[in-house]
Structure formats: C-alpha cells, structure tokens
Amino acid sequence: MVTTLRIDGEVDLSNAVQIQVRLLRTIIRHSYAFPGDSIEIDCSGLEFIDSSGLGMLVRVGDCTGRRVVLLDVPARCRRVFEITALDAIFELRSSIPVKADAGH
Numbered sequence: 001m002v003t004t005l006r007i008d009g010e011v012d013l014s015n016a017v018q019i020q021v022r023l024l025r026t027i028i029r030h031s032y033a034f035p036g037d038s039i040e041i042d043c044s045g046l047e048f049i050d051s052s053g054l055g056m057l058v059r060v061g062d063c064t065g066r067r068v069v070l071l072d073v074p075a076r077c078r079r080v081f082e083i084t085a086l087d088a089i090f091e092l093r094s095s096i097p098v099k100a101d102a103g104h
Contacts, residue, residue, distance in 0.1 A: 004040040004071065005041045007041060009047050011048070011052070012048065012052055016055070019053075027039060039069065041057075041068060042072060043070050043077065061090075071093060071094070
C-alpha cells in the first residue's frame with residue numbers, strides 16, 4: 001500500500017514551515033502507510049513554489065531518510081525544479097500511466 005500526500009496552492013516563505021510540520025507529522029503518525037524508501041507527494045494542485053518551498057521538500061526527504069517523489073508537478077512549477085537542478089534530486093513524474101503507442 002502506497003499513500004500519497006498532497007500539497008496545494010502556494011508554498012513559500014509564509015507557509016513552508018507549517019507544510020513541512022504537517023507532512024512530517026502525517027508520515028510519523030502513519031508510518032505503516034509509507035512502506036519502502038520513498039514518499040509520494042501529489043503536486044497537481046501546486047500553483048507556486050519558491051526557494052523556501054524547495055528547501056522544505058529537501059528537509060522532508062532528509063528528515064525521513066526517504067526519496068521524495070513529486071507527482072503531477074505543473075509546468076510552471078516544474079521549471080523551478082529544473083532551473084535549480086532539483087529535478088535531479090527529486091523524482092518528478094506523472095501519476096497517469098503513459099500509454100504505449102500502437103505503432104504506425
């Protein structure tokens with residue numbers, strides 16, 4: 001069983017610490033729901049993320065000792081991960097399976 005956490009809206013200096021605390025509390029309280037070496041976070045509702053938000057995600061991974069997998073990061077936010085080279089640290093992927101092309 002894999003449980004996916006979710007972050008929505010804006011993640012910036014004004015709320016990054018609160019989001020980090022919420023994520024870590026959920027992971028600690030429900031550690032049985034997070035098997036394996038990774039934590040999935042649904043980012044489909046993410047509207048904005050700044051360096052405080054990026055740092056928060058790094059700390060979540062560091063505090064838990066797990067790889068953070070970010071699902072469905074919107075293009076406008078994905079660009080921030082690419083510019084900062086954090087797309088090499090986090091696994092950014094789609095939760096929608098890619099269909100194989102039937103061929104031409």
